[in-house]
Amino acid sequence: MIEVKNLSKRYGDFVAVDDVSFTCKPGRVTGFLGPNGAGKSTTMRIIxxxxxxxxxxxxxxxxxxRDIPNPTLHVGVLLDASAQHAGRTGREILRLSAMTLGVPMSRVDDALAMxxxxxxxxxxxxxxYSLGMRQRLGIANALLGDPGVLILDEPVNGLDPxxxxxxxxxxxxxxxRGGTVMLSSHLLHEIEIIADDLIVIGHGKIVAQGTKEELLAGTGAIVRAADNDQLGRxxxxxxxxxxxADGGGFRVEVAPDVAGRIALDARVHLVELRGGDGARLEEMFLQLTQKTQRDQTTVNQGVQS
Known part of the structure; x- marks a missing residue:
């Protein structure tokens, strides 16, 4: 299990991680998400x-x-697949790691096969090596000591489908098999498929965390009008x-009856009003990190969100 409590890190006047707390549990894959510069890599490096x-x-x-004896027997880490000795072969790198860890050389062949x-x-x-091959070698190195915890930063970079x-x-x-996985990736679709739990960070602060089902559950309402600009106002x-919302209209953070009453009072002709569907991860991510995105597009200026 990974447990982070009230973690903070400052570089001069810049706060990279700001009072962050979360837990990654055994037997579960935890997706760690956030925009560039949100504090993901700093948090993982501290762990x-x-x-x-x-x-x-x-x-x-x-x-x-730092207090775990021979920590790589217990924790497998891959934070940068390119940080490997370019002049050595993949097998040489794993053999040197096996010697350092004190594990049998047979583990090298096992890890390569995995x-x-x-x-x-x-x-x-x-x-x-291609980037994808470096990723595979980095994973092999992380698994060499048969650890119970994996910490992986962007492990699918460079991999084909x-x-x-x-x-x-x-x-x-x-x-x-009971292992703990902490996984960071910008490929949200892959996180949505594999993750059991999600942690979303923005500007160094946790903006949401919970099970995938909890965070992506349907809430609020979908509302669409003949004149969506009027509805937005x-x-x-x-x-x-x-x-x-996809297909026009809006996803609103109130119950359908409240949204319907607002439209009625404003004399807005609705063409669709229903309970919110389960959100996609990309949609949830963009909503939660809206104020921390580097690249933003102004859409529907009449709506404040």
Whole structure:
């Protein structure tokens, strides 16, 4: 289990992580999401003992990473697949890791088999690897000590669709055997498929966390009018949070009867009014991190959200 309590990290006047608390549980895959610069990588580096915390704690099975004897036997970490010795072969890198960990050399072949790197590929120098192959080698290194916890930052970068499916299956099986997986990725569709729990961070603060089912459950209402601009103004005047919905109209954060009453009072002709469907992860992510996005497009200026 990974447990983070009141974690903060400051670089001069910049607050990278601001009083963050969450738990990643055994037997579950936890998706860690946020825009660029939100604090994901800093948080993961603190958990993995690579960056000191300014305040708070980050523990793995009750201990800080630096206090775990031979920690890579217990925690597998992949934060940057490109940070591997380009002049060595994949097999050499794993053999050196096995010697450092004190695990049998047979684990090298086991790890290569787990990540589907062939004997020929393992014999190539890493400088000749594709990004996807480096990802596989990095995963093999993380799994070499048969750890109970995996911390992975963007592990599917560079993988083709077959590789992404392989990664999904590997991590699902790992969690099903009782392992703890903390996974960061910008491929929200993949997170939506594999994750059991979600943590969303923005500007260094947790903006949402819970099970995937809880966070993506249908709430509010879908409302669409003959004149959506008029509807947008009515919702804005009523101080109702509204977000553009697929096919036109809005997803609103009030019950259908409240949205209907607002439209009636404003004499807006509705063509659709129903309870909110389960949100997609991308939609939820954009709503929760709306104020922390680097790239924003102004849509429906009459609606405040």
């Amino acid at each position: 993995a003992g690579l960056t000191p915390a300014g305040a708070g704690t980050a523990t793995i099975r009750g201990a800080a990473y 990540v589907s790197l062939s004997k020929e590929e393992a014999g190539r120098r890493v400088r000749n 077959a590789g992404i499916h392989w990664m999904r299956t590997l991590l699902r099986d790992y969690a099903n 009515a919702l804005s005047a009523a101080d109702v949070a509204a977000h553009p």
